[in-house]
Amino acid sequence: MQTTVSEGVAATRQKYYDTLAPQSLAPLWEVLKGLVPTEPKSKFAPHVWHFAKTKPLLMAAGDLLTAEEAERRVLVLENPAMPGGSRITATMYAGLQLIMPGEIAPAHRHTASALRMVLEGNGGFTAVAGEKTEMKRGDFIITPSMGWHDHGQENHSPVIWVDGLDLHMVNFYEAAFMDHMNDKSQILTRAEGQSVSEYGSGLGPMTPHSPFGLTTPIFNYAYDRSRPALMQVAGNTQPDAHLGYALRYLNPLTGDWAMPTIAAWLSHLPKGLETKPMRSTDGQTIVVLEGELTLELDGKTFTAGESDVVGVPAWVWKKVRASKDAIYFTFSDRSAQEKLGIYREERQ
Numbered sequence: 001m002q003t004t005v006s007e008g009v010a011a012t013r014q015k016y017y018d019t020l021a022p023q024s025l026a027p028l029w030e031v032l033k034g035l036v037p038t039e040p041k042s043k044f045a046p047h048v049w050h051f052a053k054t055k056p057l058l059m060a061a062g063d064l065l066t067a068e069e070a071e072r073r074v075l076v077l078e079n080p081a082m083p084g085g086s087r088i089t090a091t092m093y094a095g096l097q098l099i100m101p102g103e104i105a106p107a108h109r110h111t112a113s114a115l116r117m118v119l120e121g122n123g124g125f126t127a128v129a130g131e132k133t134e135m136k137r138g139d140f141i142i143t144p145s146m147g148w149h150d151h152g153q154e155n156h157s158p159v160i161w162v163d164g165l166d167l168h169m170v171n172f173y174e175a176a177f178m179d180h181m182n183d184k185s186q187i188l189t190r191a192e193g194q195s196v197s198e199y200g201s202g203l204g205p206m207t208p209h210s211p212f213g214l215t216t217p218i219f220n221y222a223y224d225r226s227r228p229a230l231m232q233v234a235g236n237t238q239p240d241a242h243l244g245y246a247l248r249y250l251n252p253l254t255g256d257w258a259m260p261t262i263a264a265w266l267s268h269l270p271k272g273l274e275t276k277p278m279r280s281t282d283g284q285t286i287v288v289l290e291g292e293l294t295l296e297l298d299g300k301t302f303t304a305g306e307s308d309v310v311g312v313p314a315w316v317w318k319k320v321r322a323s324k325d326a327i328y329f330t331f332s333d334r335s336a337q338e339k340l341g342i343y344r345e346e347r348q
């Protein structure tokens with residue numbers, strides 16, 4: 001407990017503190033409360049990035065510089081409570097990436113894991129560890145830690161997607177590495193779709209092998225498979241009071257989240273359905289794929305339509321209502337928090 005002390009005592013203590021600093025010492029009792037709060041209080045703000053506003057600005061970047069010049073032509077989704085922080089929530093980076101027809105975002109690899117949620121422009125591709133995959137709206141595409149990856153568009157339309165990276169977690173540990181390939185595009189060594197054939201149908205290779213370590217060996221969870229699965233579940237079961245209908249993306253080799261640090265799931269709320277209030281310690285990013293959501297976040301109301309992105313900081317009370325039949329994708333740092341044993345949630 002903090003007690004008030006006389007000016008004299010305060011001055012004596014301060015004099016003592018002044019002798020500590022030169023020895024690289026500090027009194028814990030002056031900072032303890034801030035170090036160990038009674039419950040999470042996020043420094044970040046809930047926020048919606050409306051695609052109608054962000055898309056024209058992203059397209060303008062397409063006229064300013066090439067994907068190759070930029071290495072990655074991305075507008076960072078900056079949490080308004082921390083401009084310059086390159087964060088959407090405490091641990092997660094998110095951005096909107098644009099590839100113009102004929103462009104290549106050159107091959108590189110890094111410690112941070114990445115995910116893509118595709119918004120626009122069929123015909124784009126990403127290549128991961130020697131295998132190419134087409135990018136279609138709603139596809140959830142993964143780049144595992146230290147996996148070589150390059151992107152391109154051989155078709156006639158611009159491609160736009162949301163990137164999510166765990167790079168602030170990696171940087172917190174000061175464990176980040178990055179390499180660039182000499183060639184712009186990596187050499188393809190596997191047939192397109194090979195990963196899904198090997199691991200994505202409830203089957204697996206006879207000799208157990210996890211090509212990406214703790215990360216799922218499937219790197220494209222295509223919307224044309226995940227959407228029907230979700231809607232089939234919705235057609236035949238009752239919704240969860242707090243989650244609506246939701247399915248998580250799994251690593252088929254472990255049954256755990258698809259990525260070791262980032263949790264991702266796909267949700268459906270039928271028009272008019274409202275979830276009960278819930279809060280959790282993970283910072284979430286929501287991408288609306290279909291319909292429209294009204295979100296109540298710590299008592300403030302936000303609306304998000306197709307291709308809008310919502311940042312939901314940790315431990316914010318959340319209620320979601322579908323003003324139109326809605327399907328939305330969420331990613332968060334829950335996967336890492338669960339492994340550290342610190343994830344918590346509260347449901348009303």
Ligand code: 1HN
Nearest residue numbers: 072074095097114149163165
């Ligand atoms: C990255 O590698 C990509 O591969 C996108 O598309 C965004 C932001 C920070 C660091 C690496 C990509 C990134 C990134």
